[in-house]
Amino acid sequence: MRLYPKVIPIISRECIQKLMQDGDAEVEALRIADAEMDLSAIMREYLANEERVNQATREALERRGYDPSKFNQVKREMADVRGFKMGDDGIEYVIDQMIEFLLISRNVEEVYSPDTSLRLKIHAIMKRHLDVDDEIDREARARLKHLQEGTSAFDIEYGKTVEQIRRARGLI
Numbered sequence: 001m002r003l004y005p006k007v008i009p010i011i012s013r014e015c016i017q018k019l020m021q022d023g024d025a026e027v028e029a030l031r032i033a034d035a036e037m038d039l040s041a042i043m044r045e046y047l048a049n050e051e052r053v054n055q056a057t058r059e060a061l062e063r064r065g066y067d068p069s070k071f072n073q074v075k076r077e078m079a080d081v082r083g084f085k086m087g088d089d090g091i092e093y094v095i096d097q098m099i100e101f102l103l104i105s106r107n108v109e110e111v112y113s114p115d116t117s118l119r120l121k122i123h124a125i126m127k128r129h130l131d132v133d134d135e136i137d138r139e140a141r142a143r144l145k146h147l148q149e150g151t152s153a154f155d156i157e158y159g160k161t162v163e164q165i166r167r168a169r170g171l172i
Helices: 005-021 029-064 068-082 087-104 115-130 133-143 152-168
Strands: none
Touching (some): 005 029, 005 115, 029 068, 029 087, 087 115, 133 152
């Protein structure tokens, strides 16, 4: 799952609406937008931390003289050193932060449900918005049936097609 900046406000809005609708949390009407912005801030901070890890990874690759193909390996090392959670663990970390926010926020009047219930609902919303990479991959491959996979032409066109699909969906 990958967190795209453009879906952050949508996820925040849906989380607050779902929790209010199901009676899991109570938020005053005048504070709904503030609560949504606070959830968005948590996700944006995660993305900022991820970018810092990416930058440190690029610097380490350059410093060590490694090939760019080792980016993911070095990134895992940098993330471990910094205590940064990536992938599904990162999403779980963000959800933990969101639940903690709900419990201490001045914008949320009351939380009535246990953490496990909140976690399931928030995770379902995030999964729906973040599991688009597999779908994008299938769509890109379907568009490129005329090219043989593994060729340089396929790789170049695949990258362009994926970017076009992401733009069309408003992800970048």
